[in-house]
Amino acid sequence: MLVEAANRLNIKTLVLDSAANPASQVSGHHTKDDHIIGSFQDPVLIAELAKKCNVLTVEIEHVDTKGLDAALEQNLVDQIHPTPQTIRTIQDKYAQKLHLIKHNIPVADSKDVSSAADIDRAVSEFGVGYPVMLKSKTLAYDGRGNRVIKSASEIAQAITDLGGGPENKGPELYVEKWIPFSRELAVMVARSVSGNVVSYPCVETVQKDNVCHIVVAPAQIDGLVREKARRVAENAVTSFDGAGIFGVEMFLLLDDTIILNEIAPRPHNSGHYTIEACHTSQYENHLRAILDMPLGNPEMKVAASVMINLLGSGSTLEDMESSVLGPSRAAFSVPGASIHLYGKESCRKGRKMGHITLTANSMPEAAAGTRTILEYNGLIDT
Numbered sequence: 001m002l003v004e005a006a007n008r009l010n011i012k013t014l015v016l017d018s019a020a021n022p023a024s025q026v027s028g029h030h031t032k033d034d035h036i037i038g039s040f041q042d043p044v045l046i047a048e049l050a051k052k053c054n055v056l057t058v059e060i061e062h063v064d065t066k067g068l069d070a071a072l073e074q075n076l077v078d079q080i081h082p083t084p085q086t087i088r089t090i091q092d093k094y095a096q097k098l099h100l101i102k103h104n105i106p107v108a109d110s111k112d113v114s115s116a117a118d119i120d121r122a123v124s125e126f127g128v129g130y131p132v133m134l135k136s137k138t139l140a141y142d143g144r145g146n147r148v149i150k151s152a153s154e155i156a157q158a159i160t161d162l163g164g165g166p167e168n169k170g171p172e173l174y175v176e177k178w179i180p181f182s183r184e185l186a187v188m189v190a191r192s193v194s195g196n197v198v199s200y201p202c203v204e205t206v207q208k209d210n211v212c213h214i215v216v217a218p219a220q221i222d223g224l225v226r227e228k229a230r231r232v233a234e235n236a237v238t239s240f241d242g243a244g245i246f247g248v249e250m251f252l253l254l255d256d257t258i259i260l261n262e263i264a265p266r267p268h269n270s271g272h273y274t275i276e277a278c279h280t281s282q283y284e285n286h287l288r289a290i291l292d293m294p295l296g297n298p299e300m301k302v303a304a305s306v307m308i309n310l311l312g313s314g315s316t317l318e319d320m321e322s323s324v325l326g327p328s329r330a331a332f333s334v335p336g337a338s339i340h341l342y343g344k345e346s347c348r349k350g351r352k353m354g355h356i357t358l359t360a361n362s363m364p365e366a367a368a369g370t371r372t373i374l375e376y377n378g379l380i381d382t
């Protein structure tokens, strides 16, 4: 989707990713062989990409940031956005949290842990008992780095599930106080190289099994709360260096308190709806931001929008049919529905295979279309 936006602006993009990645399939200015096939965790391949480009950016934060540092030091590339240091801080969710605390952004209480005893102690310190959320500091996304611990007897299993923890030479972990949120909100914020900032309307995200399932734009909450969320998000993003678009995930409590959950230093699932529903999409504004062009209008150009993720239900053709192609076909008959299929090579359980965005003249109209799509094959269950 980033490359699609680049194509329209005549911005030439080269992609470093594994073979058959969706981005290199749609590049308008390069053939398949121009792209670099391999891992974005490999500093040698990052150097190879940097030599061919003027500006580097990321659309996933789990990259080798030392490779990015080296590309700048060796003048292989003019600029990298966001900065490697910002990506480094954000890719370690605990370091990100410490950074946000330092900048007075409201976040959930959390504690660095390396053993079951540490977790037990942290729960006592939080003072509200179970549940708590155990999180992996790095390489977390789509709920993969999280385990809910509902009682002391579940601690050992949660550590094992997240790869063993530091005590067993596994990934670094931290534990977070449970946030009894009423809703989850998200705001996309773009900042250009010159320091101009725009933010998108506050949306509600609905997660299923820790993975984003539906996005409702704008969030159906008091407009003042939406503006408060926007301010929290802008303050958080401007506390980091570097240009680009950032996704800010937040919890809304019943008393309208807002707590920041996490930041993504890149275009974000909660901003997919902006392609059809806003004057300038998150992708175009990311490009404008990192190339220091004037930022585009982030406001919605329709009254209401809903985005539905197409998450794979498994790896068989039947799974592909029931979770991806079927709902897409159902969307053909819904006015205002735009279907995005990513061209990923294989379907897997929980894999994001595409999404559908509905634009409508009212939220009831968007909700009706959403129901038609979710009712396909009983996907509706909440």
Ligand code: ADP
Residues within 6 Å of the ligand: 108, 133, 140, 141, 142, 143, 144, 145, 146, 176, 177, 178, 179, 180, 181, 184, 207, 210, 211, 249, 261, 262
């Ligand atoms: P990921 O990187 O996988 O998106 P998150 O930290 O955003 O990880 O967690 C995924 C989801 O888990 C959140 O969107 C939210 O629904 C739930 N969650 C995360 N942290 C907490 C918490 N402290 N209390 C309650 N729910 C949480």
Ligand code: NA
Residues within 6 Å of the ligand: 050, 051, 052, 053, 054, 075, 076, 077, 078
């Ligand atoms: Na270069």
Ligand code: MG
Residues within 6 Å of the ligand: 249, 262
């Ligand atoms: Mg998240």
